[in-house]
Amino acid sequence: MKGxxxxxxxxxxxxxxxxxxxxxxxxxxxxxxxxxxxxxxxFGFSGCYQDPYxxxxxxxxxxxxxxxxxxxxxxxxxxxxKERLAAEITTSGKRAELLRIxxxxxxxATIELGRQIxxxxxxxxxxAETVDIGYQDLxxxxxxxxxxxxxxxxxxxxxxxxxxxxxxxGASVIFSELPELLGCETYLRGRSGTPEVAAMLENGxxxxxxxxxxxxxxxxxxxxxxGGLTTIEEKSLGALCKAGTKPISGILKPAGRPNGPGLFxxxxxxxxDTEQLTLYEENDNDGxxxxxxxxxxxxxxxxxxxxxxxxVIAPVVKICGNPYTCRRMGDDIDIDAGGIIEAVKTxxxxxxxxxxxxxxxxxxxxxxxxxxxxxxYSIPYKPGRACDIG
Amino acid sequence: xxxxxxxxxxxxxxxxxQDDHVLTALEELKPGDRAAVATGGTVEVRxxxxxxxxxxxxxxxxxxxxxxxxxxxxxxLRPIRQGEHVHLHNLKSLQGREENEGISSQGWSxxxx
Numbered sequence: 001m002k003g004x005x006x007x008x009x010x011x012x013x014x015x016x017x018x019x020x021x022x023x024x025x026x027x028x029x030x031x032x033x034x035x036x037x038x039x040x041x042x043f044g045f046s047g048c049y050q051d052p053y054x055x056x057x058x059x060x061x062x063x064x065x066x067x068x069x070x071x072x073x074x075x076x077x078x079x080x081x082k083e084r085l086a087a088e089i090t091t092s093g094k095r096a097e098l099l100r101i102x103x104x105x106x107x108x109a110t111i112e113l114g115r116q117i118x119x120x121x122x123x124x125x126x127x128a129e130t131v132d133i134g135y136q137d138l139x140x141x142x143x144x145x146x147x148x149x150x151x152x153x154x155x156x157x158x159x160x161x162x163x164x165x166x167x168x169x170g171a172s173v174i175f176s177e178l179p180e181l182l183g184c185e186t187y188l189r190g191r192s193g194t195p196e197v198a199a200m201l202e203n204g205x206x207x208x209x210x211x212x213x214x215x216x217x218x219x220x221x222x223x224x225x226x227g228g229l230t231t232i233e234e235k236s237l238g239a240l241c242k243a244g245t246k247p248i249s250g251i252l253k254p255a256g257r258p259n260g261p262g263l264f265x266x267x268x269x270x271x272x273d274t275e276q277l278t279l280y281e282e283n284d285n286d287g288x289x290x291x292x293x294x295x296x297x298x299x300x301x302x303x304x305x306x307x308x309x310x311x312v313i314a315p316v317v318k319i320c321g322n323p324y325t326c327r328r329m330g331d332d333i334d335i336d337a338g339g340i341i342e343a344v345k346t347x348x349x350x351x352x353x354x355x356x357x358x359x360x361x362x363x364x365x366x367x368x369x370x371x372x373x374x375x376x377y378s379i380p381y382k383p384g385r386a387c388d389i390g
Numbered sequence: 391x392x393x394x395x396x397x398x399x400x401x402x403x404x405x406x407x408q409d410d411h412v413l414t415a416l417e418e419l420k421p422g423d424r425a426a427v428a429t430g431g432t433v434e435v436r437x438x439x440x441x442x443x444x445x446x447x448x449x450x451x452x453x454x455x456x457x458x459x460x461x462x463x464x465x466x467l468r469p470i471r472q473g474e475h476v477h478l479h480n481l482k483s484l485q486g487r488e489e490n491e492g493i494s495s496q497g498w499s500x501x502x503x
Contacts, residue, residue, distance in 0.1 A: 149414055149443065149444075183485055217498055218483060218486060219501065227442055228415075228441075228444065228477075230477050230478055231463050232483050233462065233463040233485060237461065238459075322442070
């Protein structure tokens, strides 16, 4: 397979141009620019107040190796520091252009000028250097959404099988969602690769429990219940299957990246000594965005109830373990793990198919979400110490 | 047509671990349907069980930990008879409450319930 070698040495598997809005007021203009320039995609932060988490997400998303260059669209008067955003992106050796709608002369003038710049960035992206890459160059993020009782029987075990092979091949794999691991503490502790990891994991578990105590809520949704999941322990045990069986090599904080091959746990639960309380994850795309900001090139998304989402920047591979959902929503599912439930496929067979698909997606094959134009993102406010940044 | 006495057809359900108290239905089950248990014997289903939902492999006493995947996923809120649907009405998480608190204490709840 071939990848794009960026000036900072990181390797990408897509060659996007990012059009980033820095306040909701600039959202429409950014979308209009991106939709008229193939290869460009828009995302941003809607808040007008500076937020350290959201700002860092924008920086890391723009610096992501799947992105060749960036165009920032600001209204002009928002608090988010657009100049600093551009400066931080350029430290990666990428071009980052900035337009302020109030200065450029309004909607039409900014769209026109923005299109010219985005097209220029796309032409430059075409000349990016390509190099031979393998699984060892990949960072893979794993997430589940719309889980049901099949998740722990088919989609997650098959994904876990592929994750073990990825780790053996030298890839880095990141999983997350500590509050959705309550009930697996004993098993998780046994997976700590080093005493340092064990201590950080313990600390994360304490905060995950404190968060639950504040919210008085388990992360089990109506859809999970409808799909046969009753308790958080049951959901957690199924969810953890997707992380395979390898030791945890390191614990990451949002925007932190794996320092080598292995399995990593992204801890997004903040400190709870603040008045402001933030959910560790508002929705599935919030989860996917943090994995991408930690460097994930490709996301493996397991579901039972069915999911349709993709993401900006990184391709999303959807693995569905419920055979009925696979038949009903086949257009959206990349890997049908329902055969495991119906005893016509084994976990290994589906895991091997997933491992092979990851290689093809890295080579440029489009996932179902990419084919269907899914480019979701979610960058919410995570103020104060409600979220540690890596 | 003559009705010959047949061995009942076994419905698909899975016991994930030998220590488990629940089976997971791998197809829709009706009252009277039977499912084989991997550790031996069969269970007659007492009520409608949807695909993916759980039912008791054996009688479970009130307050007893209920295992799936070989580990407790909660405790029985009331006595559960073999073949009964096991879900929100009779199973509650062991998480989110102090160790000395009883199973019927409020504790945390699932989202939107």
